[in-house]
Structures are given as C-alpha cells and as structure tokens.
Amino acid sequence: xxxxxxxxxxxxxxxxxxxxxxxxxxxxxxxxxxxxxxxxxxxxxxxxxxxxxxxxxxxxxxxxxxxxxxxxxxxxxxxxxxxxxxxxxxxxxxxxxxxxxxxxxxxxxxxxxxxxxxxxxxxxxxxxxxxxxxxxxxxxxxxxxxxxxxxxxxxxxxxxxxxxxxxxxxxxxxxxxxxxxxxxxxxxxxxxxxxxxxxxxxxxxxxxxxxxxxxx
Amino acid sequence: xxxxxxxxxxxxxxxxxxxxxxxxxxxxxxxxxxxxxxxxxxxxxxxxxxxxxxxxxxxxxxxxxxxxxxxxxxxxxxxxxxxxxxxxxxxxxxxxxxxxxxxxxxxxxxxxxxxxxxxxxxx
Numbered sequence: 001x002x003x004x005x006x007x008x009x010x011x012x013x014x015x016x017x018x019x020x021x022x023x024x025x026x027x028x029x030x031x032x033x034x035x036x037x038x039x040x041x042x043x044x045x046x047x048x049x050x051x052x053x054x055x056x057x058x059x060x061x062x063x064x065x066x067x068x069x070x071x072x073x074x075x076x077x078x079x080x081x082x083x084x085x086x087x088x089x090x091x092x093x094x095x096x097x098x099x100x101x102x103x104x105x106x107x108x109x110x111x112x113x114x115x116x117x118x119x120x121x122x123x124x125x126x127x128x129x130x131x132x133x134x135x136x137x138x139x140x141x142x143x144x145x146x147x148x149x150x151x152x153x154x155x156x157x158x159x160x161x162x163x164x165x166x167x168x169x170x171x172x173x174x175x176x177x178x179x180x181x182x183x184x185x186x187x188x189x190x191x192x193x194x195x196x197x198x199x200x201x202x203x204x205x206x207x208x209x210x211x212x213x214x215x216x
Numbered sequence: 217x218x219x220x221x222x223x224x225x226x227x228x229x230x231x232x233x234x235x236x237x238x239x240x241x242x243x244x245x246x247x248x249x250x251x252x253x254x255x256x257x258x259x260x261x262x263x264x265x266x267x268x269x270x271x272x273x274x275x276x277x278x279x280x281x282x283x284x285x286x287x288x289x290x291x292x293x294x295x296x297x298x299x300x301x302x303x304x305x306x307x308x309x310x311x312x313x314x315x316x317x318x319x320x321x322x323x324x325x326x327x328x329x330x331x332x333x334x335x336x337x338x339x
Contacts, residue, residue, distance in 0.1 A: 068255035101331035
C-alpha cells in the first residue's frame, strides 16, 4: 500500500483557505492506487490536476508513476491552494508545477490531445447557483457546486475530450446528487467518452463516486 | 512553479486574444536553479510535444544557450542532458509573463504564476 503523501506541514491556518484532505480526497487516492498498474502501463507523460488544493492527489500520482517519468501540472483558482500544492511537493521531495488558473484555460491550445492523466475533485455540493460563482477562489469555492453541484464540473466536462490524449484517462469525483448515470450518459453521447465507476462508498451523509473516462 | 517545460505549454487566453498569443515573454524575472533527477526516456518522449523555437527563445532570455536552434537529428546523451537542464532545472521564482499580442501581464510570485483573468477579460 502506498502511503498518503505527507501534508503535516499544512496547518489549521492553511485549512481556513484551502480544502483539507477528507473522505472525497481519500476515495480518489484509493481509486488511483487501485489503478496503479494500469496507469504505469500507459506510460503517461503529462498529468494535469484541476483544483489541486492541498496538493496531496498530484503528489500521490507522482509516487505511483515515479517523479521523473511525468510532468505534474496542477491548477487551482485559489492562490493559497497553489501555494499549498507547491509546499506539499517540496515536503514530499517531488516536482509539481502549480498554477493559479481557472480550470485548464491557460493550457489551451497547447495541451489539446496531450493530457495522459486528468484529475478533478470538483466542488460538488449542491448549493444556490450564486454560491458557486461568488465562492470561487475561496474555501467556499472548494465545495460549493451550484445547481445539482454541477456548475463548475460541467464547464470542465465540456473540455475533457479536447484535453485527453488518445490513451488518456480522466478521473472525476462525484456524489449521488450529481446524478452519476446522467454524467456518464452525457459524456458518451456528446463526446464519445466511455466511463465506469471505479469506486464508490458512503462516507457520513455523502455517497461518493470516482468515475473514470477514456477514449477507448 | 514556472519551469520552461510548463512555460512551453502556456498561452494567453484573454478575451479576443487568439493569434500571436504564444509564447509568453518573460519580464523582470528572478531565477533559481534546482537539480532534478535525469530521466532520458522522459526527455526523449517529451521532445515531440515541444514548440522548439519558443523553447530556444525562452532559454536565451534566461541566458542559456546550450541548445541548438533546430532539433538535432541525432539525439545523444549530451543533448538530452542539456535539454533536461533547460526544461526542468531552471525555476522562475518572481517576475511576469507578458502576452506578445495583447500585452496582458501574468505575474509570477513565490514561484507561482497567476493566470487568472479579470471578469471583463474572460473570453
């Protein structure tokens, strides 16, 4: 079993502004670990995590693949989160290139058809629509997902097909209220992306899912 | 952090800025060199993804002239090591990146570029 990356350098002060790793983070790590062999086989060169927060997910992928075998890019709309991601990289003696950015915006068009592993643990909690918009860049933005919890996720979903390389995979965290079957159906119909639920579990009030998409 | 490998993938995405928006130009930068583990397979695999001229120009701007102006046909170890250094070991800590087209300024602070746009600049 791979250890969770060290984030002991982050304090409760950091977690006032940046999402603290929680059940949704850990189910994503578990899903990635379960796929470790599959991921190594694909020999990924470019990994892009959207909304990297504390940075533990990208750090974990680096420990699966080996730090020097891929480029780890991480965006977050919250600059405190970008700082935490960088600190987590240094704490774990790996290289992650964090950027403060909206989703994958600054990588267009250069990353078209180039991303081998794309990861998004989005703000998925259903809230009034305004909250997802006004919360962007703050701790509220780390969880407030607007209508059906899909306001932010939907924007990224429309770009996934363009970003993924031919052998690329996309991991998305969702909860039951996001309507997982509808997400899968939409991605197949609109973008010809296949998907499967690779892990699901109940954690407190949340029924969490990790969905994996690819072009196969 | 901004390394030249990442810089080579970034373009300006401000509203209506769709041509001549790559590569971003460095301004008033401070750099730090940090050693990274050399993985020739990774460097070789990344070669076809690079915009070579943009990389060479950026490296020159940072004072590194170790790479040839055209990608060589013969890939030897010395070339891969130079490329490794240019792509992965030069860290831009402070300064800014500027769009050659619309002059939008993307600041870099504590090693992190801020690529966010204001509301009215979003396309």
